[in-house]
């Protein structure tokens with residue numbers, strides 16, 4: 417397939433592009449800067465210049481492709497306003513990509529997060545979260561899934577709180593950045609809340625499998641580790657950085673503080689059985705040993 421990818425230079429997207437190219441696909445990738453265009457060309461894919469706000473460019477990319485994988489997101493958690501802007505930008509982008517694919521039966525793979533379900537491990541059949549600071553992302557993705565009834569093979573890969581590679585990425589990556597700055601490896605609450613995780617190279621395989629195999633309207637979990645206690649994550653980070661480990665106020669983590677405080681383990685049993693996905697890369701706690709002081 418010729419696959420149009422957004423976010424193809426990111427931590428996850430770059431792994432997805434490599435995974436696609438190594439399995440016989442070609443890639444057309446959105447690039448919003450010269451640096452990103454060069455990175456895309458360097459791995460053997462074709463850059464398409466534009467940003468998520470350029471809806472005509474997104475439509476043009478989708479029109480040239482046999483399938484679309486959407487991963488771009490501003491990831492600006494600096495304030496509630498910045499986050500709301502990023503969510504709105506992505507929502508408009510998803511709607512434009514979807515419009516272009518209607519009636520084509522082509523695959524459209526979007527990204528979401530595994531849902532937190534109070535008191536138990538979440539599964540692929542649980543509904544997406546549509547409340548809270550990133551609830552708008554859930555609503556956008558439900559719009560993508562609804563395209564299944566308009567002849568789009570839409571599917572969603574739901575990612576755990578930390579998608580990591582070489583010690584970087586996701587919520588654990590945010591804890592590390594805050595610990596470097598504040599010289600304390602902090603966690604909210606008592607730290608017993610659990611976050612699921614996956615290595616980016618394993619997640620990339622699932623994006624390819626979903627593109628190639630998933631039925632319209634389906635959701636998948638890219639979960640390798642069902643849930644590490646946040647205190648255990650902070651402990652590795654603190655040891656690697658040589659800083660103390662301590663409970664800190666939820667506000668330390670900005671608009672995501674409330675999400676950081678929730679116990680949210682998740683499973684991928686159905687995904688593994690149905691798509692034959694088997695993660696093999698290092699766990700989060702092992703990968704965090706790559707953090708350099």
Ligand SMILES: NC(=O)c1ccc[n+]([C@@H]2O[C@H](COP(=O)([O-])OP(=O)(O)OC[C@H]3O[C@@H](n4cnc5c(N)ncnc54)[C@H](OP(=O)(O)O)[C@@H]3O)[C@@H](O)[C@H]2O)c1
Nearest residue numbers: 423424425426427428452467468488489490575578579586
């Ligand atoms: N990493 C995780 O743990 C995790 C967990 C759950 C969900 N997710 C989601 O997975 C997706 C990918 O995450 P990631 O960790 O790979 O993110 P990342 O490393 O921050 O990469 C973001 C990608 O999006 C692109 N991008 C951002 N804003 C854009 C815009 N306005 N126009 C065009 N491109 C734009 C970036 O392009 P440039 O290279 O040009 O900046 C980059 O390719 C995101 O939707 C993220 O929310 C990630």
